Amino acid sequence: MQKNVIMSVDHLSKDFVIRGKKLGEKSKLLHALSDVSFDIYEGETLGIIGESGCGKSTLGRCLVKLHKPSAGTITYNGKDLWNLPVYEREAARRDIQMIFQDPYSSLDPRKTASYSIEEAMKVHHIGDTARERRQKALEYLQEVGLDIQHMERYPHEFSGGQRQRVNIARALSMEPKIIVCDEPVSALDVSIQAQVINLFRRLQKQFNLTYVFISHDLGIIKYISDRIMIMYLGRVMEFYTSEGIYADPKHPYTQALLSAIPPESPFDKKERLPLTGDIPSPIGDQVGCPLAGRCPHCTERCKKEIPKLVDTGNGHMVACFLYE
Template sequence: MANTYDKNDVVLEVRDLTKHYPIKKGLLGKAAAYVHALEGVSFDVHRGETFAIVGESGCGKSTTGKCVLRLVEPTSGTVTLDGEDFTALSGEALTRARQKMKLIFQDPYSSLNPRMTVSDIIAEPIDIAHTYKTRAERDARVEQVMQAVGLDLTYKYRYPHEFSGGQRQRIGIARAIVLEPELVVCDEPVSALDVSVQAKVINLLGELQEQYGLAYIFISHDLSVVKHIADTVMVMYLGHTMELAPKQELFDNPLHPYTQALLDVIPKIGHERIQDKKILEGDVPSPTNPPKGCCFHTRCPHCMKICCERVPEMHEVGPEHTCACHLFDKDLSEEDRTPVAINAAVAADL
């Protein structure tokens, strides 16, 4: 369900986004260590585009979304929204800019206030922004959005506990689009739903994107969902960007060993057996003590000597296709390319 969008119309620019969470100890609360949640992440989102961020749990996907929205303040880096430095805004200017970006939460059960009616939940953003002059205008906008997301108008005065998970997520989606934002961050919006409901919500997001010209940052660990909805895909691991490419290019020609491993475990009817799949060895390293060099080298089947020593740069390997892997560094010496066993690489970091 990829969309046609203007590649020259960039709504969001993220550059070198970094987030380190301090681990404080002692009476004075000094930082004894840091959780390296994000390390120099950069990407662009175009108007009308669905930009997907994928990876295992703990890779930094949700932190990226929170830093873009400034729900948490990044340690460094910039977020530019419509040509304006969003990270430098404060006060009323920040409040106004935030009307252009909204969030759809992962859990439709805990993200809705149980004491508010559906009408008040959806209207909360326009109540805060004061975008209507009369109560009639407010109610008319709520009804318009309810119809857009497929909610019956008789639900206006009901409460969240009266609805199923799919209906609750539609309420959350209505709340996110009621101000007609330019960008919506979807943080695993269908992971808590049944598979049959997931398809309906995904199709709804596509319809709303076409109707309102929305750009999405779609955060997910489910590559089968991403394949259906995304235009561009960024693969993350331990806070780093591993690979970035248009959706079809990434699925047809995955180049980073981590991307290949992620795609290899997608169920394929009538294809290779489970025993033939490339299963990654070991666990994800701790973000408080990330490996030296390439953060993936402790699990990489193609680990070389240079991987244990130097962080790889993003290499342009094709049109709009970049990959952070030393395998694509043409200037490496034969010594740098010396293969290293995974177990030996792990031992070197302990």
């Protein structure tokens, strides 16, 4: 069955300018993303995982037009997302929503849950009257497990899980096609995390949603994702199906990440593959593979060249000279 590509990212890069703190000191470039390319299929969950600072959140913000890429293109439904005609920009903003990591700071503390949802619909001209928007707000709150009694509550009157449900309801009210989830459960208790993850899965089937799910939790990514992209220092290290990566990780970085997962039984023994050495700085010119100083298979070539993603079979993409 042919899958429909809803969004395509082609050679995306994002640099941030770091200005000198001293008089006369030159500005430097921080390379948050470097030459990132991938496709997102309609109805799937694409998991993005990596260490803190690897560029996951920056990538998500580029997808929802919060950060403008320094180079490369993002194509949505066959059109360049950053060069859409004026009359198509508003529709694209509705279609691509984002749920942030901190549910409290994502809501206005002075506004009720109902107001936050209704205001978003009003801005995007959803609903003809205030009564209709209020009814829709109630319906979406009920979809995420809340009720009419929660409509007039303020953010501080909710628990962390309830606040995130309000954020999910607000995103749903836009009737989106893609939702970028930036570590949406990392600030929640473990017991609440499972409830919210199951809510995401139910809503995906019900509304035919496409997720880009960003996380550093290996267990959650395995549970919710159809395909997984492993990132390190702004580059894609490995890209394949969830089952394939967990069953047969090929990149040394992926192998080290997965070896950190605790065994299911305390009596099971599992070999740990720690990465030694210092993490290179993303500031300035990058020479060679970003993992070169920490990889046990590093060669002189790794220190001089940046490996490209190559297909090792069945679409299993790996950026490592071992598989050329």
